[in-house]
Amino acid sequence: MSVATSVSKLDVLVVGAGFAGAVVAERLAHAGRRVLVIDKRAHVGGNAFDEFDAHGVLIHRYGPHIFHTQSSRVFAYLSRFTTWRPYEHRVQALVNGSFYPIPINRSTINRLYGLALDEAGVAAYLAKVAEPREPVRTSEDAVLASVGRDLCDKFFRGYTRKQWGLELSELSASVAARIPTRSDDDDLYFTDRHQAMPAQGYTAMFERMLAHPRIDIETGVDYFAARTRWQPRLTVFSGPIDAYFDYCHGALPYRSLEFVHEHHAQSNYQHTGTVNFPNDHAYTRITEFKYLTGQQVAGTSVVKEFPRAAGDPYYPIPNPDNEARYQLYKAMARAERDVLFVGRLAQYRYYNMDQVVAAALKAARHVTGIDDEYTSLDN
Numbered sequence: 001m002s003v004a005t006s007v008s009k010l011d012v013l014v015v016g017a018g019f020a021g022a023v024v025a026e027r028l029a030h031a032g033r034r035v036l037v038i039d040k041r042a043h044v045g046g047n048a049f050d051e052f053d054a055h056g057v058l059i060h061r062y063g064p065h066i067f068h069t070q071s072s073r074v075f076a077y078l079s080r081f082t083t084w085r086p087y088e089h090r091v092q093a094l095v096n097g098s099f100y101p102i103p104i105n106r107s108t109i110n111r112l113y114g115l116a117l118d119e120a121g122v123a124a125y126l127a128k129v130a131e132p133r134e135p136v137r138t139s140e141d142a143v144l145a146s147v148g149r150d151l152c153d154k155f156f157r158g159y160t161r162k163q164w165g166l167e168l169s170e171l172s173a174s175v176a177a178r179i180p181t182r183s184d185d186d187d188l189y190f191t192d193r194h195q196a197m198p199a200q201g202y203t204a205m206f207e208r209m210l211a212h213p214r215i216d217i218e219t220g221v222d223y224f225a226a227r228t229r230w231q232p233r234l235t236v237f238s239g240p241i242d243a244y245f246d247y248c249h250g251a252l253p254y255r256s257l258e259f260v261h262e263h264h265a266q267s268n269y270q271h272t273g274t275v276n277f278p279n280d281h282a283y284t285r286i287t288e289f290k291y292l293t294g295q296q297v298a299g300t301s302v303v304k305e306f307p308r309a310a311g312d313p314y315y316p317i318p319n320p321d322n323e324a325r326y327q328l329y330k331a332m333a334r335a336e337r338d339v340l341f342v343g344r345l346a347q348y349r350y351y352n353m354d355q356v357v358a359a360a361l362k363a364a365r366h367v368t369g370i371d372d373e374y375t376s377l378d379n
């Protein structure tokens with residue numbers, strides 16, 4: 001891609017071509033601004049990037065991405081750039097050699113304990129084994145207060161230790177609270193109104209979003225190595241906020257992952273989209289992409305996720321110490337003239353894709369002052 005040699009004046013420089021950067025870029029270009037989007041990676045899409053592997057299977061390079069949202073406005077906004085394939089994600093967890101639905105539901109409890117409870121019976125069972133906690137501060141509090149110690153140990157403690165390198169008690173309640181507990185037979189991983197995958201994939205959706213005549217894109221460009229090249233009126237930064245401020249308050253912890261992709265000749269590898277391994281193996285989960293994408297193809301591709309302390313920052317780590325450190329950076333961000341910080345890394349929030357889209361729409365409205373049908377964030 002072209003590289004400017006002299007300092008160029010721009011309306012807007014967007015750092016990062018993931019959901020945060022792409023949505024802000026599209027909205028600002030739509031409102032008449034000239035936008036340059038840069039990304040240090042060789043592609044757009046950020047962590048949602050997908051591609052065809054050597055066997056022709058559509059895979060997600062940075063781990064499985066399943067779109068779900070309660071927000072009809074976010075869904076309507078993205079629908080301008082993609083059609084959708086309805087998809088409801090189901091996950092099973094391997095515990096003591098058998099597969100059980102996770103989130104924990106009626107079938108999980110009945111099969112695990114050899115019971116035949118109806119819905120009210122499961123609710124009563126959970127009420128009996130739950131350990132009330134007040135206040136619910138940590139993920140351990142959240143899990144013990146909803147399912148008690150045995151289910152916590154079987155489904156949550158090992159997975160969390162592996163995923164985060166921390167105990168449940170060292171993480172804010174919001175982390176484990178992402179996983180509901182059910183007394184009925186609902187075995188869907190998500191409960192949102194809209195659950196679907198972009199029909200031609202995420203990368204195709206990003207390419208359409210960024211195909212605006214007022215948007216230029218330069219990939220393979222690291223902002224920190226090149227920032228003197230531009231004099232933008234506004235910078236929208238979607239990378240890690242601590243890096244932007246040169247780690248002056250110390251590094252914010254992020255959790256990394258190594259993605260090991262495999263192809264198998266058989267038509268299916270496992271019986272559902274994702275299998276979680278709370279207590280076995282060094283990886284947390286295996287996802288088989290064909291379930292997510294609906295692709296009809298011979299052979300199948302899967303990804304195993306191995307949590308790592310070092311590497312690309314994938315997950316902010318929610319706990320009070322990290323939040324306090326983030327607030328120091330956030331105060332600096334507020335004082336930074338003509339720079340907006342948007343996205344999972346820049347806002348240090350454990351955001352799903354739809355939450356990043358919502359945050360980006362809000363940031364765009366802040367810049368343009370234009371309230372359109374997508375910027376009001378209630379459904």
Ligand code: FAD
Nearest residue numbers: 016018019020040046047063065066223239343344352353
């Ligand atoms: P990113 O996608 O990280 O984009 C930021 C971009 O900025 C990157 O492309 C990066 O290269 C670039 N950048 C950073 N620093 C610089 C720099 N110095 N110079 C230039 N460019 C830079 N969400 C869901 O809703 N459903 C899911 O199923 C789901 N699964 C996930 C699975 C995994 C393993 C992970 C890690 C996340 C998952 N998410 C999921 C969350 C989702 O990935 C994020 O919410 C979303 O992609 C964040 O978008 P973003 O633009 O904020 O950040």
Ligand code: UDP
Nearest residue numbers: 093102155156159160163175176178179276
């Ligand atoms: N979790 C768990 N066991 C599971 C699934 C999730 O302990 O089988 C906990 C774990 O701490 C995990 C968190 O719940 O990091 C959130 O899970 P989710 O599937 O939402 O994680 P993500 O898809 O964001 O990696």
